[in-house]
Amino acid sequence: MYLINRLRKYGIFVVFIIISLILSFISPQFLTVSNWTIIITQASINALLAFGVTFVIITGGIDLSLGSMVAVTGVTAAMLAHPDTFPVALPIFAGLLTGLLMGIFNGFIITKSKIAPFIVTLGTMTIGRGLALILSKGRPVSNLSDSFNFIGGGDVFGIPFPIIVLIIVFIICSLILKKTLLGRYIYAIGGNEQASRASGINVNQVKMAVYSISGLLAGLAGVLLTSRITTGQPNAGAGFELDAIAAAVIGGTSTSGGTGTMTGTLVGVLLIGVINNGLDLLNVTSYYQQVVMGIIIIGAVVLDSWNQKSNS
């Protein structure tokens, strides 16, 4: 009984292990260091977005503008990253700042207007896409410096740079959520916003913070992606927000707010990565991959709702 309860609690982690085991039996290439390096490197963009949106979803909100922010920030960074122009820090900083500003904009509108985050970020999603096309005049921005391209393509002691970024961001986000005042307030607001306000929490400040973090991480993802594909693509990132939300939800974050963990989201991200990778190795076409992914998202939520019922 104890074991079953444990398994339930870590349900999605167990699913992750089982799927990995099955894949390693079916495909000999699956369980190799080089393959896992690829999986994690590819998952790193989604991971950054998913960590950001986890904060947002726990407060009971949503951020649909992530994909567009990836495009705007990527194009912004690319335009400043041509060889022999500025030091590499500038395009990185500009990308992060653009993301942060867009996040602040989301937070500002949501807290001041009291319009549902779904609607506000749906708006910024469209605005962002437009901005990316305006900035780049609708064309990919290429010819980027080698030092800029290192961020997404280089490695340190054999570890790809995106994986290092992912690990650092994961640790920081986990610490914020688990150990800081902000983290506790994020859970409180998602659990009962009115009672949080009555307990003296500055609810608007906390909401501003989560949308800003979400924007900042989208900026980082934008820089990383642009560097990896060595081009600033105004059409990049379309649909990324849905993958990020899916990863958070698969990892146990409830869309009604109040619950969720960074570890869960990380497992969700890796599960999506492993499944895509495994289906690639098995030569399953991308059409079928989408069907499988959809089934897994629904399955994860069903599993989660069973858990919640058995807990209460």
Next chain:
Amino acid sequence: MSSNPQNILQVQNLSKAFLGVKALDNIQFDLQKGEVHALMGENGAGKSTFMKILMGLLKPDSGEIIFEGEVLKSNNVHENLQKGISMIHQEILVVPELTVAQNIFLGRETNYRSWLNDKAINQKAQEILDLIGVKINARTKIKNLSIAEMQMVEIAKAISNNAKVIIMDEPTSALTDNEVAMLFKIIKDLKAKGVAIIYISHKMDEIYEITDRITVLRDGQYIATKNTNELDKNALIALMVGRQINDLFLENNSIKGESILSVQNLNKKGKFKDINFEVHAGEVLGIAGLMGAGRTEIARAIFGLDKYDTGEIIIKGNKVEIKSPEDAIKNGIGYVSEDRKALGFIPALSIKENISLSSLGNFVKTWFVNVSNEHEAATRLATDLKIKSTSINQKVMTLSGGNQQKVVIGKVLLTSPSLVILDEPTRGIDIGAKFEIYKLINQLTDKGIAVILISSELPEILGMSDRIMVLSKGKQTALLLKQEATQETIMQYAVH
């Protein structure tokens, strides 16, 4: 037990256990046609388990329920409803966007036509509403009704089901005095028509006004059934708690000190007008008045939950601007809301996390919350307040109403307030927990904390307060000393 032909419902030796813990042990109960039968007991006595079994929501482990001479076998909600057992829930279950008629016939629309026929159900619903003498148009949307009117709709729904037994769980908890009177008139009419009512309430006055017999449960056991007019209040309390509580209200002997809060000419259009009062260290100021008199609105304004139009709030001699609960807490004000669920606690967080929520900033070292200090502080309060739980990490949603209230009080106390506003602190909690809250109020005043006590229960206000402010329709009609206040004088000023 012989079966009496007058009995519409007879319950014999009913038992139910959850995970080996007996929630109901050998319950006996009988209900006669046309009687109002009170079911009394503290929280956790087994009342709601018993009602759930009667409704068919739970299956008993053993025992029999005999309804109209026939043993109820299936125990399923739908069938019990059809046979005539209905329940008016404490939290009203209606669909706000549908009309009164649509709500009354929700789930049974096709009884009238195979296509939806609003005309037929409107007519039928109106007949029922007229029958019980309620002036509500069946075509009105539920969201435009008051809570009392929604309750009337629920009763109409029960009648439309040909209910022979109606269970009412705390039906008056959200009603004004006029609405209570209206409800009681309907109950009397139903009685005359032979409907039997099981009435659950914590309010003693109502029990004595409306019920014929009283059955008491305690700790899942059947204790006694008595005629209401043969059982006095103290004897009833003794049956419920299993001991005698002679002095429910304790004498407050603390010495009154400096002025903590002074409110001057506080106004909010449509809510309250020209409110002036002062509370001193170690003093309890009671605020009495009918529902809608502006009591909670004043408390919310002082605590920064709502804005006020004009006036001044002075704390310990300094004029302060309170724009949010955050400001209020910084100024040493704590507020325990009447609406525990909405404003009191975060259900999915633990006892510890709820208790520390308002003062978490004090536990931060450099960047992180110092968990062991937090744990220590929360444990101290949970122990002081005798919060019953398996662990301090238990989620608050799993606690009983009384314990949830203690968690909210713990949260307020951890902020070291100099003024605590308690808004209906004992609503919906059992008599044992009530007594503990009264004791706590005295402990607060002993420490020199000022207390504002808002309550609809006059004995509570009279028993606990040093001075009593009475409000009527948003205006301050009296400020009475304890010695000059009686239930009668307060009521006179309250209806001023």
